[in-house]
Amino acid sequence: MSLIAAILLSISANLDTLTVAISYGIKKVKLSFLSLSLITFITTGGTFISMYFGLKISEFISADSAAFIGALMLIFIGIYMIFDYFKNYKYYTDSSYIDNNNKSDDLTLKESITLSLALTINNLGIGIAASIAGISIFLNTLCTFVFTILSLILGLSIGNSYLSNIFGKYGGLVSGIIIVLLGLYECLF
Template identity: 40%
Template sequence: MLMLLLSALLFSISSNLDNVVVGTAYGIKKIRIGIIANFIIAVVTTTGTFLSMSAGSYIAKFMPQSVSNVLGAAIIVVVGIYFVIQSLIKLIHNTNARELALKDLSHMVEYAERSDVDKSGHIDAKEAFMLALGLTFNNLGTGIAASITGVNIFLTVISTFLISILTIILGYSIGKNVLGRFFGKYAPLIAGVLLIVLGFIEMFN
């Protein structure tokens, strides 16, 4: 049970680090993400996680457990390595290397400013929904791979919902101080490392 919970938490944290970057960007621009907007983001991203993991669980039925476990874990590790490499390229060369999924803080700051069309100082339900779709789409592949390896869907869905809400709040809070830019800069690297750890746990579990 402990390993199931650990795997669910690792996946949820790594997939929700995008939320920290998003919250940080909005905090930097002082554009408020209210309770309703945060709830919408959590519901949409959690629904996406559930659907992708359900698809992965269905795919796993057609494979021997040993094969599905190694295949899913290998995909997670490869994606994690990709995130780490792309993050290191950006940090070392200060370039805008394109991540497969994770948000870039500088780009998100620009997006935050553009998304507040009416200059109200907060995002409405429609803006939150569109933002959540982008966050959800980014994590579909890893959701499928995690489910193929046997990561518990129920625990992951619950933890994803809770961590989604918390990471938005955390990101917005730290976005209003210098820590926000530091964390936003290293979030993709941290997420990549967490995915690699998760992949190896599932591979040898």
């Protein structure tokens, strides 16, 4: 079951990455292999560090308590993401969000690092909570690596298609719901 939890957590944590990639695809921004690699390695490293930190925290409390606290943290993070989505709903439904910019640009090295750090910081709490909840660091780090690459490639492709309206608008909401469900699952089972 740990593999399923790691996959769901990685998918959920990477919905932000997917949404950002969609927005870059809409704007016709291209990712070089170097940019893709930097974003993937930095976000994966951030996941590992946050989960390791969560594991160290869990050494001071019982396994059952740690799992329950971690699951509650996931639920609260997911609820926060859902509320944040609705707070920013006007932004997501604004037509300028989905307008195409016919100019094609490459993501610079500085922009790639900044984006990587922003995505990593956004997922730190999730990594700590997941580790405390007992989700495998190795499996989640591996899944994060794979799903970051897939999210970037898929997001850029979607950004160039009509599906961008659906994924671009609802990525934050779906991410929050998945995290809440994962937290509830970890609480109950």
